[in-house]
Amino acid sequence: MHLSELGDRICILGPSNSGKSTLADAIARKRGLATVHLDQLFHLPNTDWEARPRDEFIALHDAAIAGERWVMDGNYSVCMPQRFLRATGLILLDISTPTSLLRYIRRTLFESERRGALEGGRDSIKWDMIRHIAVATPKNRNRYRAMLEQVDLPKVQLSSRQAIKKCFREWDLAR
Structure with a gap:
């Protein structure tokens, strides 16, 4: 699929540390x-x-999706229904749990700046995050795959780091 086929309002879903922000x-x-x-x-x-x-987050989310041209990364299922109603395309990054864990540790320990970082926040290894990636992510992965099947939008599923790299090349994207 060509990138333009995803339209001007693109949602990127996937496990934590899968490369959504990049x-x-x-x-x-x-x-x-x-x-x-x-x-x-x-x-x-x-x-x-x-x-x-929660109400503040939903208000910020809903204001963001009201725009005409955006690419939005993240899951937050509480807001998915209204996000999918506005979206014109969907990308699911479906990388493995071990890859997500390795990316989390690498970026936390070795990357001083990263895309999608929290302003003024600090990254550190957190056991809650490791548990989230190891326990919640595999369950969410199945849920996201099912959602992908149900959504009637142009969509792309990238199921490995190699598939993501290939997508960058085919769409002529710069990191």
Whole structure:
């Protein structure tokens, strides 16, 4: 599928640390779309990943999807129905749990700046995050695959790091 077939409002879903933010930024630069990192809307800036009040997050989310041209990365199923109603295309990154864990450890320990980072936040190895990736992610993966099947939008599923790299090449995306 060509990138333009996904339209001007693209949702990127997938497990934590699968590369959603990196892909979103690359697509935004290529297509001239606004980038929306849902982690930045969900968490309060200048904290250690403290969640916003739910109503505040939903209001920020709904304001972001009201725009005409965006690429949005993140899951947050509480807002998926309205997001999918506005979306014109969907990308699912479906990488393995071990790959997600390795990416989490690598980026936390070795990357001082990363795409989608929380403003003023700090990354550190958190057991809650490791547990989330190891326990919740495999369950969510099946749910996201089922959602992908049900959504009547142009969609792409990328099931490995190699598939993601191939997509970057085919769509002529720059990291």
